Amino acid sequence: MEAVHFSPEQLKERFTFPGKLRNLVFGLIGTGIVVLILGIFIASGTDSHGEDTHAQASEQVVHPVSDTDQHGDGHGENGHGGHAITMMTHLGASLLNVSLFFFTIAMGTLFFLTVHRIGNSGWETAIRRVPEAITTYLPVGVVGFVAMFVLMDHVFEWLIVQPGADALIDTKRAYLNKGFFIVRNLVFFGVWIGAALWLRRLSLQEDLKGGLSFFNRSEVISAVFVIFFAISYTLFSIDWIKSLEPHWFSTIFGVYIFAGSFVSAMVVIYFIIVYLKQQGYMPYVNEAHLHDVGKYAFGFTVFWAYIWVAQYLLIWYSNIPEEGIYYVKRYRVGDDAYLGYAAFFYLNLFLNFFIPFFALMTRNAKRIPRIFIPVGIIMLIGHWLDLFQMIMPGAVGSHWAEGLIMNLGFMLIFGGAFIYVVFKSLTKANLVPVNHPYLEESLHHTTGPV
Amino acid sequence: MKKRFLLGKFWNPDDTLSALGKLREEGVWIHDVYSPFPIHGIEPYLNIKRTRLTIAAFIYGCMGALTALLLMGSIYGFIWPMDIGGKPSLAWPDFVPITFELTVLFSAHGMVLTFLIVGQYWPGKKVQLMDERQCDDVFVVAIDKEKIAPEDEGRISQLMNEHGAFEISEKEV
Numbered sequence: 001m002e003a004v005h006f007s008p009e010q011l012k013e014r015f016t017f018p019g020k021l022r023n024l025v026f027g028l029i030g031t032g033i034v035v036l037i038l039g040i041f042i043a044s045g046t047d048s049h050g051e052d053t054h055a056q057a058s059e060q061v062v063h064p065v066s067d068t069d070q071h072g073d074g075h076g077e078n079g080h081g082g083h084a085i086t087m088m089t090h091l092g093a094s095l096l097n098v099s100l101f102f103f104t105i106a107m108g109t110l111f112f113l114t115v116h117r118i119g120n121s122g123w124e125t126a127i128r129r130v131p132e133a134i135t136t137y138l139p140v141g142v143v144g145f146v147a148m149f150v151l152m153d154h155v156f157e158w159l160i161v162q163p164g165a166d167a168l169i170d171t172k173r174a175y176l177n178k179g180f181f182i183v184r185n186l187v188f189f190g191v192w193i194g195a196a197l198w199l200r201r202l203s204l205q206e207d208l209k210g211g212l213s214f215f216n217r218s219e220v221i222s223a224v225f226v227i228f229f230a231i232s233y234t235l236f237s238i239d240w241i242k243s244l245e246p247h248w249f250s251t252i253f254g255v256y257i258f259a260g261s262f263v264s265a266m267v268v269i270y271f272i273i274v275y276l277k278q279q280g281y282m283p284y285v286n287e288a289h290l291h292d293v294g295k296y297a298f299g300f301t302v303f304w305a306y307i308w309v310a311q312y313l314l315i316w317y318s319n320i321p322e323e324g325i326y327y328v329k330r331y332r333v334g335d336d337a338y339l340g341y342a343a344f345f346y347l348n349l350f351l352n353f354f355i356p357f358f359a360l361m362t363r364n365a366k367r368i369p370r371i372f373i374p375v376g377i378i379m380l381i382g383h384w385l386d387l388f389q390m391i392m393p394g395a396v397g398s399h400w401a402e403g404l405i406m407n408l409g410f411m412l413i414f415g416g417a418f419i420y421v422v423f424k425s426l427t428k429a430n431l432v433p434v435n436h437p438y439l440e441e442s443l444h445h446t447t448g449p450v
Numbered sequence: 451m452k453k454r455f456l457l458g459k460f461w462n463p464d465d466t467l468s469a470l471g472k473l474r475e476e477g478v479w480i481h482d483v484y485s486p487f488p489i490h491g492i493e494p495y496l497n498i499k500r501t502r503l504t505i506a507a508f509i510y511g512c513m514g515a516l517t518a519l520l521l522m523g524s525i526y527g528f529i530w531p532m533d534i535g536g537k538p539s540l541a542w543p544d545f546v547p548i549t550f551e552l553t554v555l556f557s558a559h560g561m562v563l564t565f566l567i568v569g570q571y572w573p574g575k576k577v578q579l580m581d582e583r584q585c586d587d588v589f590v591v592a593i594d595k596e597k598i599a600p601e602d603e604g605r606i607s608q609l610m611n612e613h614g615a616f617e618i619s620e621k622e623v
Contacts, residue, residue: 309543319536
């Protein structure tokens with residue numbers, strides 16, 4: 001094979017934040033704020049009796065309790081069982097949707113980093129700084145969830161329904177209460193962010209001092225993190241998404257969220273590498289590295305579909321009302337209470353599985369950015385839609401359309417912040433861990449003959 | 451159809467690779483390299499064509515999926531509908547796992563069989579080795595004599611010698 005040699009200057013090259021990107025970021029955030037305010041304005045206008053702005057609960061856009069109430073216990077399995085949906089509900093649901101979208105991407109990259117460290121894998125060393133930079137978004141992304149601690153009173157059914165009104169929710173109040181919810185989620189965020197920043201710090205120190213001690217220490221941290229991650233990510237996804245419909249059970253839910261976040265994390269890593277290479281950085285990252293990231297994206301779309309079917313199939317087979325209602329809401333056509341969700345239900349499968357599965361099957365599709373990027377954009381939209389159709393039926397019922405503009409606004413603001421934080425972090429260190437023990441292996445990475 | 455090969459034999463992969471690099475610079479067509487173990491980084495020298503096994507795998511996978519769907523669809527839908535737990539007998543969710551499994555089964559077994567047939571590995575096949583020691587500790591570079599000019603032969607042999615070949619020979623296979 002041709003010898004690959006890169007001078008130390010090439011390896012110590014740093015990314016400088018381009019002015020164009022800065023303009024893009026400010027453009028996105030600026031537009032986002034305008035769109036958000038517009039969205040809030042429009043959503044407030046649709047609150048039917050908007051005369052009393054102080055008591056949101058009195059503004060009435062009430063869920064019709066439909067015949068989907070299979071309990072027969074009169075609680076109204078359907079969404080919030082008739083609670084008012086206000087502008088604040090839309091605001092909270094949209095914020096939750098967008099916060100989760102970006103936060104899960106960053107968590108996916110953190111998992112990518114740690115699991116490769118434990119596996120003693122070498123190929124990803126040359127691109128390691130990209131996922132490392134994405135994990136620095138985590139502390140910023142938490143802002144969305146902290147805001148949700150305030151807005152959650154308007155979104156989560158178990159906070160809206162009074163104690164005593166719903167026997168099934170009452171049995172879960174020992175776990176689903178606001179105090180414990182906030183405490184445990186703060187612990188999760190703390191540990192995740194702590195691990196992410198610690199790993200990055202060790203990696204940056206390794207650049208300066210060299211030696212194996214940083215590598216060894218990061219391996220221990222990674223191993224402990226992955227165990228904690230498996231448990232805490234499940235609880236995190238149950239807390240923030242599944243508990244929107246507190247009657248529903250799904251034991252595979254955490255894995256489902258993880259599958260989605262890992263796929264989109266791979267897509268984002270791919271995009272950033274392609275962008276950096278286009279700007280002339282990272283000459284040592286070759287098609288083989290892109291190919292491997294692409295393989296992950298391809299493989300985990302299948303994993304996502306696998307988990308999707310696993311969840312659906314078991315619920316379909318057992319046919320228990322508490323479980324089945326989740327899908328009844330999402331694909332029953334002609335049910336006014338959940339109008340439009342059937343389209344999202346099927347679109348979700350196409351965006352997240354059928355399109356990427358067939359489009360990314362060939363070798364070239366993963367190696368040539370021109371082919372991968374359009375598919376990757378579809379997959380990211382799919383990830384957003386996946387979260388959207390998980391959150392909205394439980395949070396706002398059939399009124400999903402009213403929050404869309406706010407959702408777009410949050411998307412632009414968080415997207416701008418995400419780009420800014422990630423690329424800002426990339427400027428702060430070499431684009432490659434120069435003293436990493438596996439660097440040489442990664443520079444010679446190939447994926448074999450055609 | 452038998453062909454004559456010019457064989458350069460080496461004791462280690464590093465010499466083999468450096469000789470291959472030199473031969474490639476000279477524009478010599480390498481027929482194949484036989485080695486006791488896979489050599490990392492040898493692929494660019496070997497003129498390996500893009501494998502069509504993946505296309506075959508895709509076709510086998512489609513066949514598997516089709517077989518599963520037709521079989522289950524015809525049996526549960528028309529020939530012998532069964533009531534299991536009150537579920538409709540012709541519904542897609544319970545077809546998914548079996549379709550998936552048969553897709554994997556057909557593509558995996560189809561690929562293995564295709565590989566064995568195309569590689570001519572059938573039972574009772576006489577093994578033809580360039581050099582018996584290629585199964586032990588010798589690395590053999592084979593050059594098709596039809597693809598080199600007769601006057602170049604000496605030069606190529608010398609070149610391989612310079613890069614550590616301990617023996618140059620010819621063999622008809």
